[in-house]
Amino acid sequence: MKSASNTLPEIPPNDVTAGIDWARDDHAVCIVDARGREVARALVEHTAAGLRDLITFLRRHGAGEVAIERPDGPVIDTLLGAELTVVVISPNQVKNLRGRYGSAGNKDDRFDAFVLADTLRTDRARLRRLEPDTAETVALRRACRARKDLVTHRVALGNQLRAHLRNVFPGAVGLFADIDSGISLAFLTRFTTQDQADWLTPKRLGEWLARTGYPGRTSPEVLHTRLRAAPRGVTGPDADTQANITKALVAVLATLVEQIKTLTAQIGRQLQDHADQHIFTSLPRSGTVRAARLLAEIGDCRAKFPTPDSLACLAGVAPSTRQSGKLRAVGFRWACDKQLRDAVTDFAGDSRHANPWAADLYDRAIARGHDHPHAVRVLARAWLYVIWHCWQDHTAYDQARHHALQRVLAEAGNPPHRQAA
Structure with a gap:
């Protein structure tokens, strides 16, 4: 199954983009034009009336795309309900992007709203629209x-x-x-x-x-x-x-x-009523809570993860590579969805007790000198490739069709039907 494209058009609607710096009590909004000039600014309260004013403000200035730092909550629901395109730019990215506009690096809600809006204007090719999960998954x-x-x-x-x-x-x-x-x-x-x-x-x-x-x-x-x-x-x-x-x-x-x-x-x-429950409950040692956490944190929007690598990176189980000249360093990926990483590593760490392929991957990682958390992340990354394919194809995990598992069983001299039993 191929995922639907969630890329942005080359030119934003009406040649303007908006940015919202989300806060607890009020939200700073900024709109910039095609040349990066601020054309409007507002501060709206986090109330029902304030959110209605937000939509009115955006429509008055022709803004059809909005950049924001978080993917959920009442503000997101309001924007999506108004059929606006929402793009999520993480707080870590915004922190680094502030350096484009000066060296002070100070945190200011109004300035961050401008940074979000201008980044949506300049970095469109690498940004993706937010594809919300279903209400059941949320x-x-x-x-x-x-x-x-x-x-x-x-x-x-x-x-x-x-x-x-x-x-x-x-x-x-x-x-x-x-x-x-x-x-x-x-x-x-x-x-x-x-x-x-x-x-x-x-x-x-x-x-x-x-x-x-x-x-x-x-x-x-x-x-x-x-x-x-x-x-x-x-x-x-x-x-x-x-x-x-x-x-x-x-x-x-x-x-x-x-x-x-x-x-x-x-x-x-x-979980029992969810359309994807058969995928996650079929995984070894997933149980109910583990299967539910995996499903909930991965979601049900296939367009969100077009490749298994994109899922592994967001889960923080793919290493981060830094290279400069002849120096190349591979290290721990700090920037990730920590809820997703916790759900995936929790499942992977226990799966090795029920799946010979998982146990073999873990043991080989330990033999290479990795500690337990690192070995679990290695195993989690491998599992995400399997889970991604099952998820994209809407099929349950089947040990008989897991070729890597069958090879491990064959090398150990165990007939596949005995493992399935």
């Missing part, structure tokens, strides 16, 4: 990113609770596998202090675990031994004071865990 992306943020908060709060318990109730820290597991939170809700834990015997602990529905295989006797072997915590009146902190942290952590479960279920439903 909604899935927001849900996945919200869940990721909540998971980050859960990990941080779990570490905070663990550090607090090491000072006041060490026995509860290593009692169960995870501090944020259901049984661990239930235990800390019922037994918040060392004094309350001292009441427990193996029999009483076993009865409590049975009432709670503890699914683990560790016997009450082993758990009680762990509890007694740990250093003793704070007791007496001070323990009751510290228990209030424990209760507060446990309550917030329990809420986070529950909301993550709710969002995960929602993401599963959204």
Whole structure:
């Protein structure tokens, strides 16, 4: 399948281009003519009325193309809804482009709006119009990113609770596998202090675990031994004071865990209803959340990535090459979509445990002296070539049609049908 062209016409509509420097409360707008002269400037508020004024201002001056630094949000929705062409120029590019117009390098919203508009005028050949994803993909992306943020908060709060318990109730820290597991939170809700834990015997602990529905295989006797072997915590009146902190942290952590479960279920439903779900759920060890993140961050607009290299570069898994004279340096690509890179490397790093081709690529990268993160990026780049072709052709990943995988299996002496099973 060939992607539709998203290149810009040689000459902008009415020979004018516009730039918008996005901000939280208001937005600076600038319009330049074919000679790069500023013909109009405005400052619009970030309100419904302000966004309507923005469209009126652009139409009054004949601007049909707008350059802006971010690809989403109410401003973008308003511009696309008015059928204007939107071109995204990243903040890093704008920072470097300021040097064209002076050496000071100062940040000024009105000046940045001019830089955006003039760059859209002069660099049209290398710029591409924004091709928005469908509403379903945008909604899935927001849900996945919200869940990721909540998971980050859960990990941080779990570490905070663990550090607090090491000072006041060490026995509860290593009692169960995870501090944020259901049984661990239930235990800390019922037994918040060392004094309350001292009441427990193996029999009483076993009865409590049975009432709670503890699914683990560790016997009450082993758990009680762990509890007694740990250093003793704070007791007496001070323990009751510290228990209030424990209760507060446990309550917030329990809420986070529950909301993550709710969002995960929602993401599963959204993924199931998405037209591209079969592509990403077919990948090894993708599961539900990983598949949803890959789909959401790559998107469903095929024109956005005309080649697999363009996808790999935006994901930050293709190296950045710098060459000057005889000096050539290949290094880490800092400028990238970090959400996309995180989704791709998370998938790639785990895929090696289920796919012999992925494991072989990773092992060979390690043998060449790369560390784990670098080896995962090498593997992620290779996976993106496979994913890109499946994505462009709207087909699920099929191990039998993955020739590189079949070669690895043949070299290892494993029949392909056994791997597929």
